[in-house]
Amino acid sequence: MVSNQADHILSTAMRLCLDQGLGALTMRSAAAAAGVTSSAIVYHFKTRERLLVALLDHIENVVADSRKRLADAFDEEQWAFAGPAACVTAIMRRLLDEQGLAIIALSEIDRLLRGSDAEQAAQTIMSRAWERADRFWQSLPVIADEDREGRAIWAATAQGMIPLVMLDRNPVTRDARIARIVARLADRLARRDVALLPPSSPPEPIAKAVRPAGKQQIVDATIRLSGKSGIEALTHRKIAAEAGLSVASTTYFYPAKDDIVADAANDVQTRAMNAVVDGSVPPPVFMSRIMLDNRQQERAEMAALTAFMTAAIRIPELEQLATALRRVRGLDGIRWLAARGYRQTDRLDGIVWAAASVFLAQQALLQPPPQRAAFLDNVSDAWLTRLFG
Structure with missing residues (x-):
């Protein structure tokens, strides 16, 4: 069980990581952010690698809690009124506003720990993260009526689009992008006719830099x-x-x-x-x-x-x-x-x-x-x- 002080350290470390980037997180900076001594960090986490594993676990739980809270905002009537595309879009938009950087940090920490003594522990947490995300999206009432394959596709697309849409830093165009992707997915799964977009012209080729x-x-x-x-x-x-x-x-x-x-x-x-x-x-x-x-x-x-x-x-x-x-x-x-x-x-x-x-x-x-x-x-x-x- 995580102690109150350890939980406080992880909460402030998460904020430091999201605000300044993973590179800003050291044992010393974590102690300063939490207002504790460096010895307290060592007592709870021993090494930076163990601190990162604990932080990975903490962030994953925060993201999972946010997803559940957003889904709980809908009652039975609202689920029925909104429909799959609207509900998934609404949850996705709020999730990215609240936890978008945290979701990206999960991947960063996991990749940073590859090849280290903490790699297996990180992989265990990431396996849980992917499984919980899959289970969350598939369990939404508006998707529950789909067959098994349909639910799996809904979940995969919803979770997989997160890094793609976050490449757009403008929240207005990002949210419009989410709505269009989700609506197209709903149409394809329902086998409705879709109006295809005009062909996109490919980008101009970029001259490869000539380096020594x-x-x-x-x-x-x-x-x-x-x-x-x-x-x-x-x-x-x-x-x-x-x-x-x-x-x-x-x-x-x-x-x-x-x-x-x-x-x-x-x-x-x-x-x-x-x-x-x-x-x-x-x-x-x-x-x-x-x-x-x-x-x-x-x-x-x-x-x-x-x-x-x-x-x-x-x-x-x-x-x-x-x-x-x-x-x-x-x-x-x-x-x-x-x-x-x-x-x-x-x-x-x-x-x-x-x-x-x-x-x-x-x-x-x-x-x-x-x-x-x-x-x-x-x-x-x-x-x-x-x-x-």
Whole structure:
């Protein structure tokens, strides 16, 4: 059982993390924020890693409590009056207003703890987080009348759209985006005819930056490391080791860590944009070829894209990257649907499928490695047929 003082420390640590970023959270800063001594932090949590695990657990519980409280605001008459799309939209909008940054912090902390002694504890909490989110959305009365597959698609899309819509920092356009995505999902599940949006013109190709060999090595190493442990875990020393260079080389090209992140973000943006523009990434036949590598682990490119998407949501200086990623996800989704033979679809359908895929990929990673590819391919094919077939 968590003591009152430990709970107070976690509450203030959460606020520090959400206001200033995960990098601002140290044992010393947690003590200062909570108004306690450093020895009190050590007494309760021993190390920063254990503090982060406890914080992960605390934030996940706060998010779960918020979801339940928002759902409890509806009575039986209101559930019946509003309908699925309106209820899910209303809950989603308020959830993001109240806990959007907390939901993003869950992914950041989890990624930061990968490869550490606390990795297994973090994965256990994240497994619980995904399972509770899935159970919450599926249990909403307005979705309960759907069959099992329909409820699963509702839950996956609702949870998976959170990082996608949070790339839009304008709350007005973000909320409109949520409403359109949810309404399209409701129409597709009900097999209603939809008015397709006009085709979207692809973004203009971006000229790839020409960097000296050492500098490009640093950028590539930064992208790889970001996928493994997130942006916050980056240091000059880790990047230099990953790149096979000296620390002096990294500081020569990039005096500050933020300079490396900004340049790596530009490279991620260029790659994502140009993959959509020129079709250089062949459309996979099976979902597992997008998400998993030969070891049945998360593909490095997907891990890096997720890490930078999370950073783009939280870091104001990466707004250009957030805008680019938001546009690319819809265009890439519709391009992939068309390649699978679903041509009577539009960019909005691409976003619906991108959102469902985010959750589906996380669910696959909870399976034993030998079962992941079959799970992804079988479920995605069934869902595609249900939505667009």
